[in-house]
Amino acid sequence: MRQTSTMTQPVLDVRDLTKRFGAFTAVNGISFTIKPGEILGVLGPNGAGKTTTIQMLLGLVTPTSGSIRMFGLDLETHREEILQQVNFSSTYISMPMSLTVEENLRVVARLYGVLGVERKIDEVVKKLEMEEFREKVTRKLSSGQMTRLTLAKALLTQPKILFLDEPTASLDPDIAHKIRALLKEARQASGLSILYTSHNMQEMEAMSDRIIFLQRGRIVAEGTAAEIVARFGQADLEEVFLKLARE
Ligand SMILES: Nc1ncnc2c1ncn2[C@@H]1O[C@H](COP(=O)(O)OP(=O)(O)OP(=O)(O)O)[C@@H](O)[C@H]1O
Numbered sequence: 078m079r080q081t082s083t084m085t086q087p088v089l090d091v092r093d094l095t096k097r098f099g100a101f102t103a104v105n106g107i108s109f110t111i112k113p114g115e116i117l118g119v120l121g122p123n124g125a126g127k128t129t130t131i132q133m134l135l136g137l138v139t140p141t142s143g144s145i146r147m148f149g150l151d152l153e154t155h156r157e158e159i160l161q162q163v164n165f166s167s168t169y170i171s172m173p174m175s176l177t178v179e180e181n182l183r184v185v186a187r188l189y190g191v192l193g194v195e196r197k198i199d200e201v202v203k204k205l206e207m208e209e210f211r212e213k214v215t216r217k218l219s220s221g222q223m224t225r226l227t228l229a230k231a232l233l234t235q236p237k238i239l240f241l242d243e244p245t246a247s248l249d250p251d252i253a254h255k256i257r258a259l260l261k262e263a264r265q266a267s268g269l270s271i272l273y274t275s276h277n278m279q280e281m282e283a284m285s286d287r288i289i290f291l292q293r294g295r296i297v298a299e300g301t302a303a304e305i306v307a308r309f310g311q312a313d314l315e316e317v318f319l320k321l322a323r324e
Pocket residue numbers: 098101103121122123124125126127128129130
């Protein structure tokens with residue numbers, strides 16, 4: 078197979094990204110890349126700057142300085158073109174609460190110009206085991222059901238890159254396990270790249286090709302889970318986390 082330059086080019090290239098809120102620096106000069114089909118885990122204590130970073134990658138928060146490039150394009154100047162190929166899930170996502178699950182998915186599908194909407198919705202509902210609440214009004218969903226809806230929304234549009242802020246936070250262990258498998262499968266099948274955050278260390282170790290550890294807005298460690306564990310001379314990622322967080 079022919080290797081084209083686009084296959085080796087990172088899908089996401091972040092350089093010296095900084096976000097200040099007044100005098101407070103939430104994200105402090107971070108740089109990293111994601112390759113096609115790569116799963117990057119972003120780890121760090123509460124308030125480290127993970128969500129702020131994702132919001133900048135989605136164009137929801139304007140960086141104070143630094144650059145964000147996706148698919149070789151600058152987010153500042155090619156916003157629409159880039160965001161069409163991106164999707165995300167977050168617990169803070171707002172969806173019309175009076176619509177049913179299915180109606181909300183239809184709205185998203187139309188916004189992104191998804192082809193074969195009904196078939197796609199059936200597919201994603203089945204994959205995320207949402208059959209029993211697909212006709213429920215969104216306001217009445219449990220938090221785990223809501224998480225699944227935001228993931229369904231994210232997977233519906235066949236993005237090239239997914240930003241998932243704590244995608245398995247309120248899921249029961251069974252469905253969390255299935256979702257991890259499903260995300261890995263999507264990566265395998267379509268070369269999807271994923272940036273996600275989690276406070277679950279086992280998940281970080283199992284899911285991530287590479288991890289960046291954020292602390293007070295800076296990257297303090299980077300590598301595979303095994304590399305990070307070895308570098309800090311700890312037993313596992315949880316021990317590394319506790320060591321760094323308590324410093
Ligand atoms: N709009 C804002 N105005 C002022 N400060 C903000 C704003 N948004 C975030 N911050 C601050 O920036 C810091 C980073 O917040 P962020 O939500 O990115 O953390 P996080 O790493 O996602 O944490 P968690 O694990 O709790 O989700 C926090 O101290 C937060 O209070």
